[in-house]
Amino acid sequence: MTTAEEHEKYRQASSFGAAADAYERGRPPYPPEAVAWLVPEHARTVVDLGAGTGKLTRALPAPGRDVVAVEPSAGMREQFSRVLPDVRVLDGTGEAIPLPDASVDALVCAQAWHWVDPRRAVPEAARVLRSGGRLGLVWNLRDVSVPWVAELDRILRDCAAAPTEDRQVGRLGTPFGAIERQDFRWSHPMTAEEVMDMVASRSYVITLEPAARAELLGRVHALLDATRPRDMPYVTECYRAELGSR
Numbered sequence: 001m002t003t004a005e006e007h008e009k010y011r012q013a014s015s016f017g018a019a020a021d022a023y024e025r026g027r028p029p030y031p032p033e034a035v036a037w038l039v040p041e042h043a044r045t046v047v048d049l050g051a052g053t054g055k056l057t058r059a060l061p062a063p064g065r066d067v068v069a070v071e072p073s074a075g076m077r078e079q080f081s082r083v084l085p086d087v088r089v090l091d092g093t094g095e096a097i098p099l100p101d102a103s104v105d106a107l108v109c110a111q112a113w114h115w116v117d118p119r120r121a122v123p124e125a126a127r128v129l130r131s132g133g134r135l136g137l138v139w140n141l142r143d144v145s146v147p148w149v150a151e152l153d154r155i156l157r158d159c160a161a162a163p164t165e166d167r168q169v170g171r172l173g174t175p176f177g178a179i180e181r182q183d184f185r186w187s188h189p190m191t192a193e194e195v196m197d198m199v200a201s202r203s204y205v206i207t208l209e210p211a212a213r214a215e216l217l218g219r220v221h222a223l224l225d226a227t228r229p230r231d232m233p234y235v236t237e238c239y240r241a242e243l244g245s246r
């Protein structure tokens with residue numbers, strides 16, 4: 001990646017706080033089957049890295065479990081604490097997790113691992129996890145095999161140069177063991193307003209110039225008027241790997 005590309009990635013990664021309200025309204029939860037696949041039942045200390053407004057965090061509590069969130073954006077942390085006032089949320093990143101060595105049973109990262117620098121985030125995840133601990137990575141992806149969703153994606157790519165996300169999963173490597181993958185198909189009931197919020201809270205839309213942003217939102221609005229969808233079909237893509245013994 002060139003320096004200019006790294007700078008643009010950082011600009012987008014840091015943009016979420018400006019649209020934290022829209023994020024909370026427009027982004028989907030994670031299906032319980034995916035959460036169960038990602039987090040071992042016996043995990044006592046579970047960390048949600050890049051927790052945002054806590055969309056995944058709210059599915060993590062279990063009896064006897066300590067759940068901690070780590071999130072670099074002050075705006076997102078503020079929204080998080082409004083929704084989940086009883087869950088600890090720390091200022092930190094995947095490259096610098098503010099937790100002691102070998103203190104975590106499961107570290108999950110939803111819709112955020114593509115923002116980290118894997119050269120620093122992989123050793124950092126390994127540092128905080130206990131031996132045999134689990135790293136779980138997950139993305140909710142819109143199911144573009146459905147025609148109106150494919151059209152929505154075309155508009156986003158036309159207007160906003162939506163990045164092709166490198167999920168950086170292949171770069172886990174040692175000291176993590178084999179990476180397993182599982183996909184879950186489901187759909188989330190959504191109003192047209194919520195779909196608009198989902199679009200407005202994407203980093204590459206937040207960072208657009210106002211005129212281009214208005215044009216994009218206008219085209220999405222027209223599509224929703226014409227198709228009147230009631231839900232958003234998703235494929236939830238999950239990966240997990242365990243830390244080998246040190």
Ligand SMILES: C[S@@+](CC[C@H](N)C(=O)[O-])C[C@H]1O[C@@H](n2cnc3c(N)ncnc32)[C@H](O)[C@@H]1O
Binds near residue numbers: 014016053093112
């Ligand atoms: C698309 S949001 C996902 C939020 C939440 N996990 C969810 O599933 O809704 C991406 C989040 O990653 C955070 N983020 C950006 N760079 C990060 C980094 N280097 N380490 C950890 N989190 C980061 C952003 O502030 C933002 O809250």
